[in-house]
Amino acid sequence: MNHTIDTTTPANDHYLGLAGASILPTTASRLTQRHLTTVIKAQALLCIHGDVGLGKTFAINTSLRDLAPDNTLWLECRKGAPLGTLRPALYRALALPGEPPAKGDAFDQLLVQAFAEQHRVLVCDEAQGLTKTSLEYLQTLWENRRTQLTVILAGGDNCLQRIRSCSGLFSRIPIYQQYQPLTPDEVLALMPTYHALWQNVAADDLMWINDAACHGNFRNWAKITFHIQDILEQHAETAWFSRDTVRMVLTFLDSSIRS
Numbered sequence: 374m375n376h377t378i379d380t381t382t383p384a385n386d387h388y389l390g391l392a393g394a395s396i397l398p399t400t401a402s403r404l405t406q407r408h409l410t411t412v413i414k415a416q417a418l419l420c421i422h423g424d425v426g427l428g429k430t431f432a433i434n435t436s437l438r439d440l441a442p443d444n445t446l447w448l449e450c451r452k453g454a455p456l457g458t459l460r461p462a463l464y465r466a467l468a469l470p471g472e473p474p475a476k477g478d479a480f481d482q483l484l485v486q487a488f489a490e491q492h493r494v495l496v497c498d499e500a501q502g503l504t505k506t507s508l509e510y511l512q513t514l515w516e517n518r519r520t521q522l523t524v525i526l527a528g529g530d531n532c533l534q535r536i537r538s539c540s541g542l543f544s545r546i547p548i549y550q551q552y553q554p555l556t557p558d559e560v561l562a563l564m565p566t567y568h569a570l571w572q573n574v575a576a577d578d579l580m581w582i583n584d585a586a587c588h589g590n591f592r593n594w595a596k597i598t599f600h601i602q603d604i605l606e607q608h609a610e611t612a613w614f615s616r617d618t619v620r621m622v623l624t625f626l627d628s629s630i631r632s
Contacts, residue, residue: 386431388595392602393570397563401552402432408548409436409525413494418515418524418545420500422532423552426592429527430498441494441523448495450502459507460484466495488520500526501535508535512542554589568598570605574614581616586623593626600625 387394405421412419421429437445446466448459460480464473467487474480497503497511508526515522526536526546533551537543555563560583564571571579587593600622605611611618 386435388592389599391568391595391599394568394595394598395566396435397567399428399432399555399559399563401550402428402436404550405429405432406436406440408550409433409440412525412548413440413523415547416492416521416523417547418542419526420533420536420546420549421525421527421552422530422549424530424554424590426590427552427554428591429552431591433496433498433525433527437494437496444492445494445496447498449498450500452502453504454502454507455504456506456510459503459510463495467493484514485517485519488514488517488522492521492523494523494525496525496527499528499532501528501532503535505535505539508539508542512539512545516545555591556589557583560587560589564594567594568602570598570601570613578614578616582619585619586626596626597622 386396408419408421411417421433423429446463448462448466454462460477461473463484464480467484469483469487474483495511500508503511511524511526514520515524526532528535533549536546557580561576561579564579565574582597583589586597597619601613601618604618604622605613
């Protein structure tokens with residue numbers, strides 16, 4: 374099992390680097406930006422959770438590029454990431470010199486000192502992958518009177534369950550935001566702006582695609598858009614819009630589907 378923690382901030386916001394995709398403000402992403410503004414100002418904690426593919430990481434990343442472009446640290450956590458992995462990941466994210474200390478006390482002192490020097494926004498993506506001990510350690514760092522720290526815990530639906538298991542941490546988080554799938558009205562309003570492929574597609578066809586495969590999930594829309602764009606680039610003679618083309622793409626997404 375891979376317990377590593379990636380400290381690389383996502384370089385491309387759009388899934389699969391989708392060419393031509395627009396950054397769309399949704400009700401959820403606007404609320405995320407508002408919450409981020411609040412907790413950054415207060416140096417507080419925030420939990421953003423919800424099913425995969427709904428745009429949580431996308432919204433956090435794009436918002437923080439505006440709100441905290443120079444002081445955001447990004448951790449992508451793997452399942453079961455223990456404290457022995459979290460400490461070195463924080464060390465790397467802070468770009469501290471030399472090798473990490475071997476002893477925990479010395480390690481802790483260095484991290485506290487680094488977080489005391491300037492305000493940092495620490496994003497823990499897939500936070501449900503952190504062990505209870507690791508989550509409690511983040512709470513300890515945040516609570517230290519010397520540190521200047523905002524902590525964003527983002528993850529799937531089980532992220533909230535994991536945080537609830539740490540009653541002290543759970544009680545200290547002032548804002549929780551749950552992401553939900555796009556509503557049908559949001560799909561109709563957003564998709565024609567999301568990508569040029571959908572600009573002239575009829576509302577009934579958009580709803581057919583949403584009901585058949587996307588279910589209000591932005592990542593699913595990105596997958597379908599990616600495949601259709603690829604088909605049209607390789608086969609310019611392909612008619613668009615075509616439900617037959619969409620049906621073929623659906624077989625790419627789920628091999629049990631027959632076009």
